[in-house]
Amino acid sequence: MNLSFDRQGAIGIVKVEDSRIDASVAIAFKDRFRDMIADAEGDVILDLSRVEFLDSSGLGAVVAARKLMPGGRSLDLSGLTTSVDKVMRLTRMNTVFDIHPDLVAALAAHGQPPR
Amino acid sequence: MANHPGSGMATGVGDSNTPDRGDTPHLQFELGAEPHAVRETLTALGQRLRDFDVPEPRIDDAQITLAEVLNNIVEHSYADQPGGIINVDLWISPGDVACLIRDTGASMPMNRLPSAPPPDIQNTDVQDLPEGGFGWLLIREMTSALRYRRIGDENHLFFRVGSEAP
Numbered sequence: 001m002n003l004s005f006d007r008q009g010a011i012g013i014v015k016v017e018d019s020r021i022d023a024s025v026a027i028a029f030k031d032r033f034r035d036m037i038a039d040a041e042g043d044v045i046l047d048l049s050r051v052e053f054l055d056s057s058g059l060g061a062v063v064a065a066r067k068l069m070p071g072g073r074s075l076d077l078s079g080l081t082t083s084v085d086k087v088m089r090l091t092r093m094n095t096v097f098d099i100h101p102d103l104v105a106a107l108a109a110h111g112q113p114p115r
Numbered sequence: 116m117a118n119h120p121g122s123g124m125a126t127g128v129g130d131s132n133t134p135d136r137g138d139t140p141h142l143q144f145e146l147g148a149e150p151h152a153v154r155e156t157l158t159a160l161g162q163r164l165r166d167f168d169v170p171e172p173r174i175d176d177a178q179i180t181l182a183e184v185l186n187n188i189v190e191h192s193y194a195d196q197p198g199g200i201i202n203v204d205l206w207i208s209p210g211d212v213a214c215l216i217r218d219t220g221a222s223m224p225m226n227r228l229p230s231a232p233p234p235d236i237q238n239t240d241v242q243d244l245p246e247g248g249f250g251w252l253l254i255r256e257m258t259s260a261l262r263y264r265r266i267g268d269e270n271h272l273f274f275r276v277g278s279e280a281p
Contacts, residue, residue, distance in 0.1 A: 023153065087253065
């Protein structure tokens, strides 16, 4: 499970570099996410623009990631592909997470202008 | 039938020997109940559906529902038999993809589909959010004609993934 970390201002960006978050990588995703946010100072955006497949195991991993954020800090999602967006809608997890169409929009929502 | 050594998966396309109506393409997959084999099967199945020009949204729905069903078999039916054999049959029609999944693991509790409602998340604190229990919700939302039967020592789960957008 490949994740990369970037920073813009106080906002951390964790990008999923794999195309699937499923049962076979759910635990690795949580472990890697925990490592990544050790360097984050504030809110984090999870960039899912490369993820084409997310089943209920993947959803559980993203919820677990949300719980790993230190108190008061948000984890937003950006760049959801069609199938991932559908899973979020059907499970109503779109009411739990702020979901942005892309990273630029997500950063703007956190007061970070485009680079 | 093409064999993929080491992955526990064989794929094949049925031909006129299979008792299908007319020219309905019939795909067959066999895998050992284990997460990496599930992933490989779903990837291969997605490509096969693409080869038959199944619309992309229907391929997405088929992959998600099959992921949920196959993961349930891995985690529950074959909890005591890692690597137990699962058979997947797909029939491609213009309006839907019909799926039959068979395994010889433990039967569903009370020999029927679960009816528990999905987790309530609306007024839930972040730390109390459920991380599981969404599988059957997704299966029910994305399929029609869902039915389960226990036949001898086999579980049979059938459903159709169609073109209706929820």
